[in-house]
Amino acid sequence: xxxxxxxxxxxxxxxxxxxxxxxxxxxxxxxxxxxxxxxxxxxxxxxxxxxxxxxxxxxxxxxxxxxxxxxxxxxxxxxxxxxxxxxxxxxxxxxxxxxxxxxxxxxxxxxxxxxxxxxxxxxxxxxxxxxxxxxxxxxxxxxxxxxxxxxxxxxxxxxxxxxxxxxxxxxxxxxxxxxxxxxxxxxxxxxxxxxxxxxxxxxxxxxxxxxxxxxxxxxxxxxxxxxxxxxxxxxxxxxxxxxxxxxxxxxxxxxxxxxxxxxxxxxxxxxxxxxxxxxxxxxxxxxxxxxxxxxxxxxxxxxxxxxxxxxxxxxxxxxx
Ligand SMILES: Cc1cc2nc3c(=O)[nH]c(=O)nc-3n(C[C@H](O)[C@H](O)[C@H](O)COP(=O)(O)OP(=O)(O)OC[C@H]3O[C@@H](n4cnc5c(N)ncnc54)[C@H](O)[C@@H]3O)c2cc1C
Numbered sequence: 465x466x467x468x469x470x471x472x473x474x475x476x477x478x479x480x481x482x483x484x485x486x487x488x489x490x491x492x493x494x495x496x497x498x499x500x501x502x503x504x505x506x507x508x509x510x511x512x513x514x515x516x517x518x519x520x521x522x523x524x525x526x527x528x529x530x531x532x533x534x535x536x537x538x539x540x541x542x543x544x545x546x547x548x549x550x551x552x553x554x555x556x557x558x559x560x561x562x563x564x565x566x567x568x569x570x571x572x573x574x575x576x577x578x579x580x581x582x583x584x585x586x587x588x589x590x591x592x593x594x595x596x597x598x599x600x601x602x603x604x605x606x607x608x609x610x611x612x613x614x615x616x617x618x619x620x621x622x623x624x625x626x627x628x629x630x631x632x633x634x635x636x637x638x639x640x641x642x643x644x645x646x647x648x649x650x651x652x653x654x655x656x657x658x659x660x661x662x663x664x665x666x667x668x669x670x671x672x673x674x675x676x677x678x679x680x681x682x683x684x685x686x687x688x689x690x691x692x693x694x695x696x697x698x699x700x701x702x703x704x705x706x707x708x709x710x711x712x713x714x715x716x717x718x719x720x721x722x723x724x725x726x727x728x729x730x731x732x733x734x735x736x737x738x739x740x741x742x743x744x745x746x747x748x749x750x751x752x753x754x755x756x757x758x759x760x761x762x763x764x765x766x767x768x769x770x771x772x773x774x775x776x777x778x779x780x781x782x783x784x
Contacts, residue, residue: 465490466777467569467578469557471497473519473540473763474750474770475584479549480520481774487781489582491549492571494556498540500588501533505630506610508533511656516764522546560720564745580777583720583732583741584749584769587712587758594622594708598683604704611638618700620645620688622680623707625652625759629663631705636672643673643699645680645690654759680704712752722746724755731755738776739769745780747773 466482468475471493482489496502510517514524514531522543526535544551552571559570560581567578591606593599608627611634621632624646636642644667651663666672675692682689688701714730723733723742732741732748732755739747749769754761 465576465578466580466582467492467557467567467576468582468584468749469569470494470584470586470750471544471551471553472500472584472586472750473498473517474766475582476540476544476549477519477767477770478582478584478749478773479551480543480547481770482777483547483549485774485778487774487777489550490576491551492555492557492569492576493551493553496553497544497551498537500586501536501540503588503607504533505608505627505634506533507634508630509656510536511626512762512764514539519543519767519770520547558719560746567745579781580745580747582747582749582773583717583722583752585713585716585752587710587751587754590711590713591706592709592711594680594706596680596682598688599706601683601685601704603685603702604683604706606706606708608705608707611635611640614638614640614703617641617702619643619703619705620680620699620701621705621707623709624648624650624655624676625707625709626655626659627709628705628707629655629659631707632672633659633662633666635705636666643675645678646674646676647679649676709758711756711758712754717752720746722748729755729757731757737772739773740776747776749773 466489468491471491479489509530513529514526518524524539556572561568565579569576608631614635615638619635619640620643621628622645632642632644667674678690678692681691687698689698721743724730734741734748750766751761
């Protein structure tokens with residue numbers, strides 16, 4: 465039995481590849497199926513085309529070339545159902561005890577024996593904090609869901625990537641008074657190519673205020689203070705959407721005895737061919753492999769991990 469921690473796209477893909485080799489697996493997921501995608505902004509469109517998000521050769525047909533969050537939720541439900549995967553939802557893995565071929569995986573509800581463990585926990589559960597006074601106020605959100613709540617409100621959006629730009633455009637079009645604060649001198653090059661001109665034009669025509677080379681220094685219930693190249697500015701504010709990115713749960717990785725690199729990336733240490741970590745019999749899969757570098761690994765370029773891991777498990781599995 466292989467226990468897979470996390471029912472994201474890559475956890476599902478790994479279970480499918482193991483099944484194809486007649487190796488039983490069980491997925492343990494702390495939330496719902498594909499919990500990260502479920503928590504993306506409600507109206508999000510992927511930057512990948514649908515065939516690049518496919519797993520287990522299940523066709524992903526979407527209405528447009530880039531699928532929506534809702535289509536992806538339906539697709540991954542269908543993929544899990546097609547292979548009749550064994551998935552335990554709303555159960556959190558807390559510890560991996562024991563050793564290779566003889567693990568006990570401890571959850572908040574039960575414990576499971578496993579010969580190998582695959583950790584595919586993603587990076588969407590832990591937001592990168594700004595550590596500024598007022599960040600703990602309830603009006604500050606690190607996850608954006610939909611625009612309606614922000615109509616006729618003064619909304620500050622922090623960040624220059626896809627999440628910040630999508631939130632800025634959607635809230636602006638729902639009658640929010642939007643200010644964008646970006647640390648860098650420009651909007652990120654990686655912003656979806658069909659969206660970038662839109663945000664740049666809204667800024668150019670002063671429909672959205674933007675401060676580049678700037679950052680937030682303080683948040684109070686009715687205002688925010690910004691450090692800009694022109695000096696300190698304090699502006700009226702009702703909501704802050706801090707789209708500052710996310711990071712893997714390093715505490716959990718350390719608790720699993722998975723070693724991390726010493727540099728700023730804090731990547732798990734693993735064999736590039738097999739994805740096995742420093743801890744024998746424990747593998748990493750999916751975007752968690754990138755550590756703090758969350759912008760170079762995606763579904764499209766990590767779904768291959770599933771095959772590599774399944775091949776290695778097949779080679780090594782000792783049938784008890
Ligand atoms: C807004 C946004 C848009 C994106 N768009 C694209 C795109 O267009 N194309 C693309 O290829 N990629 C895209 N990505 C990146 C990629 O989709 C996601 O990061 C993807 O979900 C990664 O898949 P994963 O299986 O590695 O991890 P995840 O999907 O994050 O799955 C990890 C799962 O592990 C679970 N988990 C965590 N800890 C535990 C625990 N202790 N016990 C049990 N379960 C646990 C989580 O609840 C989660 O369901 C996007 C990311 C974001 C944030």
